[in-house]
Amino acid sequence: MSYFQIAWQWLTATQQWHGGDGIPVRLVQHLEYTGIALGIALIIALPAGLAMGHLRRGGFVVVTVANFGRALPTLGLLVLIFVLTSGSSASWLVPLVALAIPPILVNTYEGVLGVDPNLTDAARGMGMTEWQVLRKVEIPVATPLILLGLRISAIQVVATATIAAYIGLGGLGRYIIDGLARDEYNVVAGGAAVIVLLALAIQALFTLLRWLIVPVGLRRQTQTS
Amino acid sequence: MSWAWDNRALLAHYLGQHLYLALLPVLFGVIVAVPVGVMCVRYRWTWPLVLSLTSIFYAMPSLALYLVLIDYTGLTDWTVIIPLTLFSLSVLIPNVVDGLRSVPPPVRQAADAMGFGSLRRVIQVELPLAVPVIIAGLRVATVSSISLVSVGQLIGIGGLGYFFIDGEQRDFPTEIYTAFILIIVLALLADSILVLLRRWLTPWEVRRTVRPGSRLLTATWRGSSAGGAP
């Protein structure tokens, strides 16, 4: 049987949709962890990115954060914090937040930095205060990139939360970890499929958000992926 | 510390496996991405399709892909190498396309005027000019690849990731952070080497410093800030 057949069979079996180990429960758990981590990362990274971009400072910090963010091994970070805190139940939160920060920070910074200086010049010329320049000019123009950063971060967190099942977290990763332990490949296949679908759904969600939030002119101008 | 020294043979063994699993996909990625990128620029209608495919692979959690592949490649190195190659492609192809498109039209026109055929123009003029952007993508792909390999340890194929799992099982933080630091050092080293490669390949760029916010950084980060899903 091919992977797709195995996964499809598992996904469509009714028992998957009921009970404490069912897909809805695990999905909600997963989204909870993702939401909390993203929320915290946003609170930290968004203002920082906006400030640094607006003031045109700290580029070196941003590049360093970006490099480290990419180089950090996710499983390693999860396990390290888990072992160092002797298995504390919140040991999943720090790695998730740590990995969620770089995309938001970097893209927000870039977005604000990349605003055409003529625009900000004109705004200041019109008498806007720095705050107003940020709010009324820089943020709107930077929105595509900020959204991009959020999207990348969301997918990063979803993926890391999956791995966090290894240190005992719930969520969709349990299908992978438990399935591997029990050699129930159908569970593993199905779990992997759900995670892939979730990632695709997030892509779609952000594409929709981008379409809704970003003005048409800007959308065309900054067409990325 | 002394643990690392005492166990250097073991560390070296897994380091070797790690490099092999991380760098081979990037190599395959480059080999495939350049022609595909050229094709996307030449035949514009292929670009949206390729772009959607690469976006999908970019967003995929690598663990999920490893697991899907077990059905086809068993528990071999290919189970990790193939998804990582796909991921490298999803970073590199847009960069190649971007780099080629960033060649200023006057340069292209000058090449045409000098009698360059269109393929020759691409290879001898446009690609070299696209090198900074391509290498920017290579850096992202390489650093991410080095970091993503360790996740493969969950199916037993993870290079230095071995120490993460073993360290967790034996409650042995020393192993974990040694491997952790080693991976980061490897990634940063690879990054530096690529930067030097870029400087060597494009001597005309030496004078220009890369200011954050310049096209180069944007190209680096477009859709690839933290190097994809683990």
Next chain:
Amino acid sequence: MRNNSSRRAAAPAPKRTTIRTAAVAVTALACLTAAACSSSSSSSAASSSSSKSSSSSNPLTPSATGSVVVGSANFPEDELIAQIYVDALQGKGIKVTSKFNIGAREVYYPEIEKGAITIIPDYNGALLTTSVDPTSTASSTAAVNAALTAKLPSALEILNSAPAQDKDSLTVTQATATKYHLTSISDLASVAKDFVIGGPSEFQTRADGVPGLKKIYGLTFKSFQPLDESGPITITALQGGKVQAADVFTTTPQIITDHFVSLADPKNDFAAQNVTPLVYKKGVNSTIVSTLNAISAVLTTNALLQMDKALIIDHASYTQVASGFLSQEGLK
């Protein structure tokens, strides 16, 4: 006349510092790669034969070249015993490749069935009920081995079992045992419904796990919590009260250091679990068989427990512990 000096000024050579950084970075990476590639020729002080693992070998091709592939499951004790096998076989001049940390039995069993792995240290009871005959109720060493010999696929066989056993046990903290007067699993009858039971994921569905406890002892627990293979997650969960009883393996060193109480199993839900080499018949010759049997002859539960303690509590390396054991037993 062309002005060469102005041209030179327009394209200056990279600064000294750049060249220096280049040299350092390249040298460093070259050194690391060289160290990695020369790992087969280096030998650490503590052991004379470092494990020559080459995981880039294709495990889908049965070892027809005379070299032997020793696999291990993904937990320290099994990797240790596999390392002992590797060391001993290399000592006899046999070319060995290791493929450690493959996964749970259900993942590596298909691999050995097709000969992609040649030898793997297994536990007879678990092997029988997980991969060979889930309906078997054999519980003594002799009965389990007889059932295995009869029912293993023809491509596989088991060699001699070691006296060492690493059995599952239902374990509680000292405090819990005292509070509820627990000495055997049967004593759980009145409190099971309030207890969260923990264990490796497969314990929930395995015949001797949750289902077996229900069938043989009539116990229904409050809920099941997936933990790990008697590792830190399990220990922490038990200590911290996240679970009140857990499946802890009998050679887990923390049973001693943390004063846990392993409940007696009078009705034999947990079958014998002797360390037993599982081999792919075509891949082994008489030298290999006799080497492994010699190891099994001297591997006692206490020896295993001591080695586990060295590994897990004292953080000695696998090669050190394996090599120490073999030297001590005169098998090197």
